[in-house]
Amino acid sequence: MNYRYILASGSPRRKELLGSLGFEFEIIPATGEEIIESTVPSEVVCSLSEQKAKEIFHKLLRDNTDTLVVIGSDTVVSYSEKILGKPKDRSDAEEMIRSIQGDLHQVYTGVTVIYGNNESSKSFTFHECTDVEVYQMDDDEINAYLDTDEPYDKAGAYGIQGIFGKYVKGITGDYNNVVGLPVSRLYQEMKKNHLI
């Protein structure tokens, strides 16, 4: 079976992680409005990953006879029952970093894979949760971090794989899930569904 793989996300981190699975894929980021109807992190990321995958799958289906495999993904940070998405500005990012430093928080990533063609399609959705513990940070450290470009395009206003790594004491769960795509779980699920 010949598959045409598509990642429905423009994140360079997800591109790199998906690349580690060894197959060729295209990148077509979803651009639709994100509709959030829940405050439960696992439900939010599953619903958003589904919206993204569906948008691209239906867009490509029209003029296509290939068997498509579209992968959508969404990540949020959750701290004391509050969902932290991407920061709007510096003060928003500062509030996020001040809340997570010196404490434990959760990172949720949802993944939806829709596969099929004009005649029939199937899909599955899963999420992974990783606990992340951050060392205490002083004002100088927080300000120096906010002066970098790193926080502003990332859920929770930090990148574990970047400069912020030196403040991460440890995690429980999948590291790549915090980066933005739980590739090991995705690999297992794709294998189970004969997509790889």
Added chain:
Amino acid sequence: MNYRYILASGSPRRKELLGSLGFEFEIIPATGEEIIESTVPSEVVCSLSEQKAKEIFHKLLRDNTDTLVVIGSDTVVSYSEKILGKPKDRSDAEEMIRSIQGDLHQVYTGVTVIYGNNESSKSFTFHECTDVEVYQMDDDEINAYLDTDEPYDKAGAYGIQGIFGKYVKGITGDYNNVVGLPVSRLYQEMKKNHLI
């Protein structure tokens, strides 16, 4: 105080991780014989990191008036009371991968920092331990992995940050400790000792 920082390891992964702390450093790999007098993983990595740091510190001290800060580090994988170092050959690597797949193992990294000059010196040593859980792998997956270059220069015959990442279900502890240098703990310890 002006410090001359030296990493006593030739590992490109340690170089990249230490680089994330933001200071300039030189790389002078220790080359001395490694003397192992223990079978306890935490003792082994602490002792070896100390041997490496000491070798380079004393080598540089002779013709130097700077204040040196030498960082030595050593990593081993531990599976059911057995220490796995770097594999000698393919069959050694295969044995390691077959033992860790489908199960939980531990990765220990020891770090020693020696700092000072001709007049006086101080040092500290610590270690971090991270639990790593690996998905089950079939023969095809094991052979395909052994066909790559990745296993052969790494303790336990795998690199969590590379191709092997897709088989890692999750970890408990510091991810960078598995890569080869627990930079967040190192940053905290250097800060405490006014070395950063």
